[in-house]
Amino acid sequence: MAGGARDPGRSVTSRALAILGAFDAHQPRLTLTEIAERTGMALSTAHRLVGELEEWRALRRGADGRYQIGRRLWELGQLVPDPLQEVARPWLQELFGGTGENVHLAVRDGLEVLYVDKVYGKRAVPIVSRTGARLPMHPTGVGKALLAFEPGWFVSSYLSRPLERPTPHTITEPGRLARELTQVRAQGYATTHEEMTLGSCSAAAPVLAGDRPVAAVGIVVSSRRVRELPRLVDPLLAVAARIAGDYRAAVSRPFP
Amino acid sequence: MAGGARDPGRSVTSRALAILGAFDAHQPRLTLTEIAERTGMALSTAHRLVGELEEWRALRRGADGRYQIGRRLWELGQLVPDPLQEVARPWLQELFGGTGENVHLAVRDGLEVLYVDKVYGKRAVPIVSRTGARLPMHPTGVGKALLAFEPGWFVSSYLSRPLERPTPHTITEPGRLARELTQVRAQGYATTHEEMTLGSCSAAAPVLAGDRPVAAVGIVVSSRRVRELPRLVDPLLAVAARIAGDYRAAVSRPFP
Known part of the structure; x- marks a missing residue:
């Protein structure tokens, strides 16, 4: 060269x-x-x-x-300073402990979600998200929760590309996705039903620092138990709010 | 150059x-x-x-x-193939869930212990082990649990060096440490009392694949609650055995 x-x-x-x-x-x-x-x-x-x-x-x-x-x-890699992961872990723990369901934490990186932590036990449904894995945003609960709180220009640009379709249930029609994101923003959480993986459904809530989404917390259950999803929303929202509070406190402290 | x-x-x-x-x-x-x-x-x-x-x-x-x-x-770093961490996590989870105490997993690396995972909640005592951290073996529960199952030549060589003394309670006298390691080997677990950190005591058990210690599981409580340590030993040993079983099964499978 x-x-x-x-x-x-x-x-x-x-x-x-x-x-x-x-x-x-x-x-x-x-x-x-x-x-x-x-x-x-x-x-x-x-x-x-x-x-x-x-x-x-x-x-x-x-x-x-x-x-x-x-x-x-x-x-x-463990030296990457990440106040988010640090403050989130015990709350993910509480959410797992209180619900017995698999719980994960993801951030947006470019046009994907990057899974940064996961709490799971022996009895819960296996989930596709490996810590360190990347997935597209539109078929995942955490991705929709994050996307819904991004600025309009970002969402438009995301939706204007050809969208992957990992299952027959993935929503890829831009108009329908845009309407769903408006609803996610209004209600404060997203849900999915076999949109990323057959057999799994999920609920996810953004962690908001100000009105900027710094991460999303997701909870995944077997789609046979989809009717139990609504009862998981309150604990999910509570934990997302706790993580947001601890995160804001952590980043406002001076460097150690 | x-x-x-x-x-x-x-x-x-x-x-x-x-x-x-x-x-x-x-x-x-x-x-x-x-x-x-x-x-x-x-x-x-x-x-x-x-x-x-x-x-x-x-x-x-x-x-x-x-x-x-x-x-x-x-x-x-998340791509490092680690069947140990993969199989251990849900069991660490169970141990945390069953006891409410901070739990961690460590491996030996050279003459130190390297903390590879940690499960902790909001209520437990803060512990010094950061995931990715290294500590000397002789003052830590996981370190003693691992050291006790190393071959004699390794233990002799470890004990022949000047040993760090992070607290006044750290045992550094080689004869006394050697006797303690014999006892750890006989009973199958190690304990510490403020030997690494003032205010904390711990119990730890090796994860044995054959007679080789591949990791150790530790549980840390406030030293004010040292009398509760004995009741944590049975769940600790049970979880170390479960991790060992799952680990042996995982490594005997062919590469994916």
Whole structure:
């Protein structure tokens, strides 16, 4: 690359980062050949950079010979200062304890929801949201709760794109979605019924700091128990309000 | 550097990684000058590499002008395949639900314990273990539970070093620690009384896969309630056994 010749440092760092970026939730384990293919690098370059990343424990070679992200990056990731997660966890805990249902916390990142925490027990329905996972906004409860409180231009821009349809129940018609978002905003919470995953329904409420939605709390139950969803709304709204209160208090404190 | 001249790629990647490594739990926010100082780099080099890391969202510049680890690394860290954490979480949940006490999960990493998960509510005593934190083994319940099940040569080597003493109650006399570890091994769990933190006591049990300790589960209560610790031991041992069973089942399954 011409840029590489002029500024070798730049291209080496970005190549090392590109190797880390080759790993994702769909492909958390990669062979050296796959890494080279995914990053468009020569095998010899990939080999050398992977070796350095492995030495630093940013990557780890598993028993199957494939590379995976190393625990050192997990540790670094835990340093991300997140007053939201910190204040939310005990309240998610209370919500789970009081209802026995799976509970999660998500934030908006770009046009997706990013699941940042999850509280679940042995008896509840398995949920699709892995901590660290990203999902589109319109088929998820947390996504609709967040979208409904975004400014109009953002919502219009979201709805103007072709929308994914993970199940036959996903609402993708822009007019219908816009009307639903107006209702979510009015009532203060969103619900879904098998829109992301067959067999699951959910309710979700935004965590509002001022009128800005900083996160959403969701609760997921089996769709066989959809009639129990309404009784979960009050505890859900109460917990979202508590998290919002603690969050506002946390961010108004000076840095430690 | 001579090595840098022969193999510029090597030194650039390691310098980028050294910048990430400059951040730790004690210093999660750093100025550019601090980064340069901590890594021994020229300010101009640090500036260029920080810029690249920021562009990739591995670093983020906070409102105070200091750099911090970016959410993209948190996301990458979530890809670390960890069957242990996956199977343990609902059981930690049950233990918290059944006892109302703070519960955590730790693994051994080198000569330290690394806290990998934590379940806590609004009412329990604050605990020192942050997820992602490292602590020495001998003053912590989880550390003693793990140490007691390590081979003799490991324990001898651990005890032969000068041992930290975070509180006046920390046991640092090697003979006394060795006797306590024998007892921990015999009874299957460890206890601490203000050995890591004044005001807290704990009980912890190893998660044994075969006779290898893969993790330890700990439960922490205020030292004012030390007399309640014995009644927590049975639920603690039951949960450690359940996690061990689920873990063995998970790792014996082929890769997905």
